[in-house]
Amino acid sequence: xxxxxxxxxxxxxxxxxxxxxxxxxxxxxxxxxxxxxxxxxxxxxxxxxxxxxxxxxxxxxxxxxxxxxxxxxxxxxxxxxxxxxxxxxxxxxxxxxxxxxxxxxxxxxxxxxxxxxxxxxxxxxxxxxxxxxxxxxxxxxxxxxxxxxxxxxxxxxxxxxxxxxxxxxxxxxxxxxxxxxxxxxxxxxxxxxxxxxxxxxxxxxxxxxxxxxxxxxxxxxxxxxxxxxxxxxxxxxxxxxxxxxxxxxxxxxxxxxxxxxxxxxxxxxxxxxxxxxxxxxxxxxxxxxxxxxxxxxxxxxxxxxxxxxxxxxxxxxxxxxxxxxxxxxxxxxxxxxxxxxxxxxxxxxxxxxxxxxxxxxxxxxxxxxxxxxxxxxxxxxxxxxxxxxxxxxxxxxxxxxxxxx
Numbered sequence: 001x002x003x004x005x006x007x008x009x010x011x012x013x014x015x016x017x018x019x020x021x022x023x024x025x026x027x028x029x030x031x032x033x034x035x036x037x038x039x040x041x042x043x044x045x046x047x048x049x050x051x052x053x054x055x056x057x058x059x060x061x062x063x064x065x066x067x068x069x070x071x072x073x074x075x076x077x078x079x080x081x082x083x084x085x086x087x088x089x090x091x092x093x094x095x096x097x098x099x100x101x102x103x104x105x106x107x108x109x110x111x112x113x114x115x116x117x118x119x120x121x122x123x124x125x126x127x128x129x130x131x132x133x134x135x136x137x138x139x140x141x142x143x144x145x146x147x148x149x150x151x152x153x154x155x156x157x158x159x160x161x162x163x164x165x166x167x168x169x170x171x172x173x174x175x176x177x178x179x180x181x182x183x184x185x186x187x188x189x190x191x192x193x194x195x196x197x198x199x200x201x202x203x204x205x206x207x208x209x210x211x212x213x214x215x216x217x218x219x220x221x222x223x224x225x226x227x228x229x230x231x232x233x234x235x236x237x238x239x240x241x242x243x244x245x246x247x248x249x250x251x252x253x254x255x256x257x258x259x260x261x262x263x264x265x266x267x268x269x270x271x272x273x274x275x276x277x278x279x280x281x282x283x284x285x286x287x288x289x290x291x292x293x294x295x296x297x298x299x300x301x302x303x304x305x306x307x308x309x310x311x312x313x314x315x316x317x318x319x320x321x322x323x324x325x326x327x328x329x330x331x332x333x334x335x336x337x338x339x340x341x342x343x344x345x346x347x348x349x350x351x352x353x354x355x356x357x358x359x360x361x362x363x364x365x366x367x368x369x370x371x372x373x374x375x376x377x378x379x380x381x382x383x384x385x386x387x388x389x390x391x392x393x394x395x396x397x398x399x400x401x402x403x404x405x
Contacts (some may be wrong), residue, residue, distance in 0.1 A: 008128055012342050012361035020349040027385045028355035030345075032123075032179060032329065033249040034303075034375035038284075039295055042248065045287035049280035058276040060267040062094025062255070066282045069289040070094070070255050071239075077220045078227040086234060087257060093266045094282060096274045097252035098241030099208045103129050105205050105237045105256060105271050106171075110135050113168040120160065121154070121362035122368075123179045126207060130173065140164050141365045142170070144182055144334070145323075152333060153323035154181035158189055167200045167291055175207040176216060178225050180332045180362050182325020182369040186215065187224045194229060194236070204237040212245035212296050213306050214327045221297070223327050233259055244329065245296045246288045253281050306374040306382060313386040314372075317393060331372040332359070335393070339368045352392035354385055 013030055020026040037043075057345035061067065071089040079086045095101040102125065110116060112134030118127050120139045130137050140161045142154035165172055172193070176185040185193075197204050204228045214223040230236045241254035258266060270276065290293065307324070310331050312324045322333035338344040348354045359369030376382055 004131060004134060006312065008131065009124070009244070011124065012345075013357045015342070016345045016349060016358060017355065020355050022193055023349075023353070025353045026349060026355050027353060027381055027388065029385060030355045030357045032373050033243070034247055034299070034377070036247050036375075036377050037290075038251070039245045041291060042246070042284045042288050042295075046280040047157070047282040049283040053367065054279040054283065056279065057280065058279045060093075060270040060276055061187075061263065062092070062277060063279065063282045063286070064089070066096050066286050066289075067092040067255075069286050073226065073289050073292065074240075074257060076296060077222055078225055087227065088232070088260065090263055091232065091257050093256045093258070093263060093270060094277050094285075095254045095270065096277045098207070098239055098243060098254035099125055100252075100274060101239045101241070101254045101256045102126060102207060103132075104266060104273060105239065105258075106133055107269055107273075108262065108266060109171050109205070109237070110171075110204050115166075115168050115224055116171045116173065117144060117161075117164050117169055117177075117183070118173040119156065119175070121178075121180055121366040122173075122175050122363075124230045124361055125206075126173050126175060126398045127161055135171075138164060139363065141363065142181060143180070144321075146156045146321075150323055152321040154183045154332070156183065156185070156189060156190060162192065162196045165196060165200055165202050169200060169202045171203045172197060173205045173207070175210075177210040177325075177327025179328055180359070180366070180369075182323070182328045182332060184216075184223050184327045187228070187362055189400070190224055190226055192314060193221075193228055194234070195224060195372070197235065201235070203237065206236065206238045208238055208329045209241040209244060211240075213300060213303060213329055215300075215307065216326050221300070227257065230308050233261075234284055235259070237262075240283055245297060245299055246285075246292070247295065248284070248288065251276055251281050251284060253285050303375055306376055306379065307331070309379050310374045310382045310386070311374065313383055314389075315392075317386070317390050329375045331374055332366075332369055333372070341367050341370055346368060348389070348392060351395075354388045354392070 074087040110133040116135040238257040242248040345358040357371040359366030
C-alpha cells in the first residue's frame, strides 16, 4: 500500500462516535447531519422509480432531467448579479455525494507534487484528498477572535491568504460557510480571491454545500457564492450536495459546477470512480429541486431556531467562548483549560453522556475547541445537552485541580 495512504489519519469524529455508538444514554451531536428523516415526497419519488424498474446504469454525468433541474436552480440563485451568466446544464456533473464531488475535482486538477493551499479549520476530507493525490499541502488558518462582542468567531486574514497563493499554486481549497467554524466569505473577500487567482492561474475549489444554511439577511436566501461573480471559463469548480438543505445525507447525491471544457473529462473520471449515481436517487433529487420551496426554507428556519436556542444556553456556562455562526449547522466553542479536544470529547461521552466532535479533527490550531451539530428536531435535546456539559464542568472543577485535559 502507498505510504501516503498508510499515513492518513483516521477520523477523530468517528473515533469519538465509536466510543458511544450503541449507548442509548448518549446525546449524540457529533455527526454533521439532521436527525430529521427525508421528506416523504422525496422518498416516494425513489420508491416509484424502483417500482418502475429503474435499477440500471445511468449516464456518467447524471440524468439530463436532473442536470437541467440543477442548472435551473443554480441559475435562479446565482445569475441575477451584475456580470453573472446563466449556469448551463453542460457545466453540471451529478455525483454520488458531495464527498465524491470533492474527490473528483481534486483528481481532475492535482498532480503529485503540486502546490495546494487550503483554508483551515475545515472538514478533514478536504485536506486529505489533496494529500491522497500526492500534493504539497499548505494551510492558512482562520483566526479566532478572543475578545469583544465577536469573541469565538473565526475570521480570515485575507492579505495572508493572498500572499500564500503564488503562480506556482495549482489549487486553492475553500469551504464557506465553513464546517466547523461557521465562518462565511464576504462578497469583497470573494472578489479579491477570484481576482488574485486569475492573476496567478490558480484553480479554486469552492465547497459551498452549506450555502443555503445561511442566517444573515440575503436577497437570494443563501450565502455569497463564487458563482455570483465568476465567468463560465474561470478556473473555478464549485461543489454542492443534497445532504444538508434537503435532509438527504444518506442518499449520497451531489453535483459539480465547472467550466464547460472540463465536463466531458469529468464524465470519464466519474466512470472510473463510481460509474454513475443510481437512477432512483436521482429521481428523488429531481423532486427535491422541484419542490425545494417546501423543504429548504423550513429546514433553514428550524436550524436558525436551533442555533438561537443552543448558543445563548452555551454562553451561560462560565468561561465558555462561542460565537453566533453566520452559516452552517454547528456551534464551535472553546473550553478554557481543556486543550486536548479529542481527550475531552472522549471524556464527555464516557462521563457526561454527551457526544461532540473534537476540534483537532479539523486542524491542529483547533485542538482546544469542540463542534456541536445543532440540527436537532427536538430543541429539548439541545438544552439537555448543555445541562450535561455544565454539570460535567462543575464536577471536573470540584474534583480536579486546574488541569490540561
